[in-house]
Amino acid sequence: MAPITALSDDEATTSDPADPPAGVLGRWGATMAAHARWVFGVWLLVLLVLGAAAPSVFSALAGAGWQADGSESVQVRELAQQHFGGNSSAAVHVVVHSERDTVDGPAIRAVVGEIAALAGTDSRFAQVVPPQPGMSVSPDGHTGIVIVGAAADTDEMVRAVDEHKDALIALSGNGIEVYPTGASALWSDFNEANHDAMIKAELFSWPVTLTIMVLAFGSLVAAGLPLLLTIAGLVASAGGLVLLNQVTPISVWAMNFAMMFALALGIDYALFLVSRFRDSVREQGDDMRAAVAQTMDTAGKAVLLSGITVLVSLSAVLLVPAPAVRTMAVGIMLAVAFVLAATLTLLPAALGALGGRINAVSLPYARRQQHRSPVFARWGGFLQRHPWAVATGSLVVLVALAIPVVGLKVAMPSIGVVPADAPVRQGYELVQSQMGEGAPGILQIVAPADEARQAAAVAAQSPGITMVTPATPAADDSDFVLMQALPTVDPSADQMATIVDDLRDALPDGALVGGAPTENLDLQQALNDYFPLVVAVILVLGFLLLLVSLQAPLIALIGTVVSLLSTAAAFGVAKLIFQDGHLADLLGFTPQGFLDGWAPVFFFAMIFAIAMDYTVFLLATAKEHYERSGDPSTAQVDGMAHSGRIIFAAAAVMVAVFFTFALAEPLPPKEMGIILGVAVLLDAVLIRLTLLPALLRITGRAAWWTPSWLRRILPSISFSH
Template identity: 35%
Template sequence: MSRLLTRLGYTAAVHPWRIIAGWVVALALTLALSATVGGSPHDDYTVAGSASQAGSDLLTERFGDTYATDARVVVRDPDGSLDPAVVDALSGRLAGLPHVVAVDPPRMSADGDTALLTVRYDVPVTDFTGSAAVDALRSATAPTEQAGLTVALGGQVPENFAPPSGVAELVGVLIALLILVFAFGSVVAAGLPMAVALVGLGVGSSLIALLAAVADVSTVAPTVAAMVGLGVGIDYALLLVTRFVEGLRAGLPVPDAAARANGTAGVSVVFAGTTVLVSLIGLRLADLSTYTTVGIATLLVVLSVMLTSITLVPALCGLVGRRVLGRRARRAPGADAAAGRPRAAEPGATATARWAHRVGRRPWPWALGALTLLLVLAAPVLGMRTWPQDAGSQPESNTTRIAYDLVADEFGPGANGPFLLAVDLTGTAGSAGQTVVSQLTERVAADPGVAAVAPPVLNPAGDAALIIVQPTTGPQDEATVELLHRLRAELPQTVRVTGLTAVFADISDRLADRLWVVIAFVVGVSLLLLTAAFRSVIVAVKAAAMNLLSVAAAYGVMVAIFQWGWGAELLGLPHAVAISSWVPILMFTILFGLSMDYQVFLLSRIREDYLATDDPRGSVVRGLAGTGRVITCAAAIMVAVFVGFGLDADPVVKMMGVGMAVAVLIDATVVRMVLVPATMSILGRANWWLPRWLDRVLPHLDTEGSDPRPVGSADPTGGDAASTHPAPAGVA
């Protein structure tokens, strides 16, 4: 791998315009194809095998598409007396909208100042494109608003639409650019990682649009993919440019510096990116199509930015040459050209080196302190409650939140999440069926958790009935879920409880069950990859354990912020909310892969030094000293990108952004800068223990990138261009 990437880096640096032209063509072609034949994201909320899905299927089979999806229009008269004629006129306009098959009779509040109209459509909510359905609702309600009445839109159709916003991405990009300028002291050097990441992101996003033309791609997938792709793209390019700058400062010619960067740091990029890809594949095990498409979409973007990093970075480095250095550095090149490699920082040479030396000198207190901090941060995760976010979590200015609050105030909190009881009356005809339905209605109404039961509706064939049940508590309340489980346990098998709240509960249960399967897969595969890559069982097990600790700590911080409400309002949320069911499993797969990025960057440099010096403790200090700055800078960029997404109005995207920013911050500081070097200093040579039988079985993966000598003099593209470090004594 190292030899191949060295050749690729040298060729790209010598012939930069060929590589640049190739990527420009690829970007233009994918953009053109996505604009002409690409599709739009389309959610698929089917939860195969769930009780709610069985109920929905029964309603569709027996009642047609009448209950496919709905919208709710809430009308309130500020003066306290709502004119029925105005409500009837609005109902007539709503009935004439596209795909509307029925408008339920208005439900009036007890004081007569508010009306609730339920609009029923004959297509699933996921079939609506863009804002067309919401715009139609607004056009129908415009005359009512002009009459001075308050109108708010709720239900599935308005809640499923989110206006596009590029603010999150823009904020992250600007902050990342400032960090890069500060880190390199050169606008040219700062622009290289940003340009490469944006090209990879552009190609990957176009591929997502092409995928959406032939398959259902979740509407949240492009946002999550952009979040991850932008962060890792900048990080990968940053690592390569940093190694290139080191080579130039050591006196290497530009092509050789680019080749060496690709042959060393490029190997780490490929391995780290592959780990992210494997983690994303684990989302398939969630057994929900939404997660499968999020994983595939993010995989496409990560793969694109990984390929642009190992090809476009050396090409751009070859094009700009020594201009990546600041003016002062260009006037004073490094003095290590004769050695053919950048000089490793000695303890005391830099702040990072002094820190590394301090941790290595007294590792036990640092290790115990870091472990204690992680456990304290992770403690709140024991009380984490997950629930898909609904309109009750939206900002108070949103029309869906206004509708949600009005319904709760005027009709009771349970009116925002009624249950639909689909009753199969096959074999029970005529009056016998009506008797069964009547008894069911009375039985359900007697439950203390039920506020009201609407009159049952029979289908024309008389072989099915629908009973709408309003709980006494809101959709996010734990008592509502308890009522759901109670009804399913006590009612006959011919009754299936469905509705949006029931679907949400089934999604939460499914994800909670599958989370452990995903964790086992991702951790297991990562252990195998790390063991093969670093020829060490101890390193692989420690890496997996530390990644689990950092993810758990991030979960704990999220619980404190969102579920406990410590800062929820500062983030634009109206109150404390449950953790979205989508977030934990999605965060785990992405974060476990991203954590491996820093693990590979750090361990590759430590192992590289260890193979050269046979000094287990000193290699940890020198490895941390050599990578601490780039890891810190990369983490700062990643945090900036994720914090930008934390500003998004959507609660799920907000949780993802904040949670991942916290996780990366913890991982790059407490874990990589303290816990990893401390434990490696404690274990010493035992870090690199590998049974001989396992060494023979595992494939050999060169992640440290056997440091190739300058390739420009003798054989630019092969031959004896790459050498392998001798294995130190004592390594099995």
């Protein structure tokens, strides 16, 4: 193998065909290969620094943040926390129950005293309110709720429950049961269950992924390189999230999503580059510098544009005023940024160092494998001959799957998403059985003192409210009172939204309604309100990026529009499974009757990002061959022949990664895995490998046409070499 040396500017612009191309990414790739030791050293340093913080990622990140900033319910929580001893929605409700003893008996009073003593050891807990007859004691006197006030923000309260819930549960015994409940306890148990499920799914997905990669590449070295690259990106992003959490709270869900998304996209990017590099090695012989440069100047350009498209799509989610939703997007964006950085620096350095050894430890068929796939070349030819039939068939299937989305319902998760043996669910169900359906979802009303009587009278007469507690004056003598309103329905029931709306409409202007169920409703409303804006921003930015990348308005528009089809079809399938309950027995879950509330906003951005990822790969390859040949038919067939196998393998990896989450017991990761897995499957099979190339054939030369005025204002981007 020829020695790898750095390129000077003069060398980069020479006309010698053996030299690397003059493109920016080509020169960049050659530089990375020429300075491989420096690149490895820098990445080793980065991984050591960020890797030191990475192990604490799940314990360090925030556990709450599911709220609509600035909403009425958040105002109520803040007022309750400030003026009423922390008796807010973030307070911990410790349920104490005994079949034998009553709440006013010595046995339960002793347990209540131990709960208060434990709360006194942590400054995050505020005032402790023992069970109050008529308010927090069941009619039969055998169940009571100890309210442990919140003296910290919601994230710290979740951490406090994480640290003390075992000690609280350990107070059970001698016929007395103790269960920490309330919103903070719910998120504690919810995050724990989902974290365990995500880790199990990730561990299961790695060997499946490696198997698919070996089959796709036929070489253990070529297959292992993308996985090592992805691990580097994941470690860096985990450490980066821990450090970023020191500046602003980052939801623990950010890492959960980042792990899954980074694995899928990292392998996508590496597949595209490694496949192209193996072909370039055959073309360039021993000149590894030229092979790396050629790879980066063609496939590297598509990867860079794809990564930017993914980041732009996810950035639209930052518009939603919900900390957990925003930071989940930040987590994925950080992971994608690190994976993209590794793909554009570490991978070309590794490719240059490996050279022909990229095919080491190969299966027999791999030695005959060409970058241009004969199978997908034949499929491209079939699409050339039958474009209308293929396009019509694909559209019929996609539209049929998308039709159910019309009846889609969304809401924040119910208690059913927490495992049946979780303490918070056991306490929740106990309170319902002893105190009524609506008891776990008590509403809070904060009003000015001079409106207390009117507010109490109005609330007592409001539909769906069965009881209102007497007004409690503020502990700090401020001009507020706090009342609790008991609804007649379960907190996740459809009627709860109407009950809250009616109550808010009827109360005096100065009165505010909050409580955990109301925070969920306000968050859901914010998600619904911002969904059209997020979709519009993603579509516009996606179109503009494709336009800049491909320099052709028609195919950029087609690529954007067809990406909506896989998204709509995926949500249609999600409605049939998770709302209507089809396949529920097979998948092992109880349907809630709706899709989790963050799914439309968040999953739309993720699905669209993945769809555009494949769009860029396919159309960039087709554009490369159109620039070489000037023939749209050649571009369509060769574009499919050179990218089809990569898209198919990348989709197989993504589907395998996502579908492993279907094995999770908690519903949210199951929902996430199936929706994303179905979306990728539909997008790859029915759109990228079928509908989109058929539309290329139908539109012909018009697909690549650029008006002269547009050509003058767009930056010049070429994919040919």
